[in-house]
Amino acid sequence: xxxxxxxxxxxxxxFVNNFVLAKFLGICPFIGVSKQLDSAIxxxxxxxxxxxxxxxxxxxxxxxxxxxxxIQYLKTIAFILVIASLVQLVEMIIEKVSPxxxxxxxxxxxxITTNCAVLGAATINVQKKFDLLYSSxxxxxxxxxxxxxxxxxxxxxxxxxxxxxxxxxRGTPIAFITAGLMSLxxxxxxxxxxx
Amino acid sequence: MKNFTRGIFKENPxxxxxxxxxxxxxxxxxxxxxxxxGVATMFVLFFxxxxxxxxxxxxxxxxxxxxxxxxxxxxxxxxxLVLQAFIPSMADALGIFIPLIVVNCVxxxxxxxxxxxNKPAASMLDGLGMAIGFxxxxxxxxxxxxxxxxxxxxxxxxxxxxxxGTIIKIxxxxxxxxxVMIFPPGxxxxxxxxxxxxxxxxxxxxxxTNVYTLMTSHIAKRKSFNNGW
Numbered sequence: 001x002x003x004x005x006x007x008x009x010x011x012x013x014x015f016v017n018n019f020v021l022a023k024f025l026g027i028c029p030f031i032g033v034s035k036q037l038d039s040a041i042x043x044x045x046x047x048x049x050x051x052x053x054x055x056x057x058x059x060x061x062x063x064x065x066x067x068x069x070x071i072q073y074l075k076t077i078a079f080i081l082v083i084a085s086l087v088q089l090v091e092m093i094i095e096k097v098s099p100x101x102x103x104x105x106x107x108x109x110x111x112i113t114t115n116c117a118v119l120g121a122a123t124i125n126v127q128k129k130f131d132l133l134y135s136s137x138x139x140x141x142x143x144x145x146x147x148x149x150x151x152x153x154x155x156x157x158x159x160x161x162x163x164x165x166x167x168x169x170r171g172t173p174i175a176f177i178t179a180g181l182m183s184l185x186x187x188x189x190x191x192x193x194x195x
Numbered sequence: 196m197k198n199f200t201r202g203i204f205k206e207n208p209x210x211x212x213x214x215x216x217x218x219x220x221x222x223x224x225x226x227x228x229x230x231x232x233g234v235a236t237m238f239v240l241f242f243x244x245x246x247x248x249x250x251x252x253x254x255x256x257x258x259x260x261x262x263x264x265x266x267x268x269x270x271x272x273x274x275x276l277v278l279q280a281f282i283p284s285m286a287d288a289l290g291i292f293i294p295l296i297v298v299n300c301v302x303x304x305x306x307x308x309x310x311x312x313n314k315p316a317a318s319m320l321d322g323l324g325m326a327i328g329f330x331x332x333x334x335x336x337x338x339x340x341x342x343x344x345x346x347x348x349x350x351x352x353x354x355x356x357x358x359x360g361t362i363i364k365i366x367x368x369x370x371x372x373x374x375v376m377i378f379p380p381g382x383x384x385x386x387x388x389x390x391x392x393x394x395x396x397x398x399x400x401x402x403x404t405n406v407y408t409l410m411t412s413h414i415a416k417r418k419s420f421n422n423g424w
Contacts, residue, residue: 024216024217
């Protein structure tokens with residue numbers, strides 16, 4: 001395992017296999033929170049933080065709890081419980097330790113439990129048999145990819161507020177069409193990294 | 196009866212409520228995958244609604260969400276194991292989106308908004324209607340994507356080593372494939388255009404009911420928020 005491999009893994013999670021635009025994970029918040037730039041940034045940071053942390057914790061739970069007892073088939077239940085309690089814990093810790101950070105990230109944290117990117121990353125880590133370092137790096141890269149897509153989308157949607165759009169396409173439909181075009185652009189990165 | 200039909204048209208989870216979009220976009224490359232995902236979701240939604248409705252009397256309000264999630268996750272595990280055992284080809288095609296049914300907002304949304312407040316019979320009907328609405332949307336989306344992207348309509352499933360059903364082939368479209376439709380961009384474009392079409396059939400514009408938009412505005416109003424999410 002080298003620095004190069006780690007950097008490639010991050011780049012692949014951000015560009016080639018972007019969680020939102022290529023893997024369709026986390027579409028609900030991507031459409032729901034991309035109306036304003038500052039809330040998009042807040043959501044992106046919160047998701048990146050929780051994704052990294054939950055990748056580490058779910059890896060540990062899988063390796064040291066589920067595998068020794070041979071109950072891997074319970075991984076979905078175990079992971080979602082771990083993620084839900086982790087999110088709650090992070091929320092409480094941030095609230096106590098840094099009220100200013102809580103003010104900017106706090107309102108997004110409760111929503112992250114139902115963000116499929118978090119459970120998706122945990123499941124992919126197990127499927128690809130990543131070790132602890134790779135899992136955490138992959139979670140972090142996936143979070144960055146989500147943040148990038150969300151911020152780009154929010155910037156575009158803020159501009160679209162003032163543009164003339166056919167009445168029937170206003171709101172969510174045009175957001176999906178924009179996402180389609182962004183996804184098309186991101187397909188240009190395919191071939192950058194061979195997996 | 197209203198409980199049943201509401202989910203199919205008036206409050207279609209995908210086109211109106213904007214819930215459960217991740218699996219919708221991801222698995223709709225073939226019609227059969229759309230049907231498979233729809234059936235899997237239907238099973239989970241039906242039984243999760245039933246169980247949540249049955250236990251609604253004695254679930255403490257503060258920890259209801261984690262309890263609902265555990266109920267849902269149990270049924271998802273059943274679906275996951277059954278698919279892997281009996282229809283492995285379908286399990287491969289749907290991939291990680293089977294475990295991700297747990298975080299499909301349609302299911303948690305219905306458990307929270309309907310089943311936790313209504314009687315079992317009504318909740319079962321609601322779950323069934325929502326699931327049918329979800330499945331119809333998946334079939335519609337995969338119909339356009341597959342027919343334009345590969346020129347076929349796959350209605351074939353491998354069960355116990357035998358292939359059941361057929362693959363409808365359209366020679367002209369098979370010669371002139373729009374490959375982009377089965378790649379990720381095609382999913383976004385098709386869904387956006389279909390939503391636009393359904394908007395054009397209605398008088399009033401869509402109420403924005405995306406759970407994230409709703410909650411962020413709701414939370415921003417209340418500033419403090421702590422009820423177990």
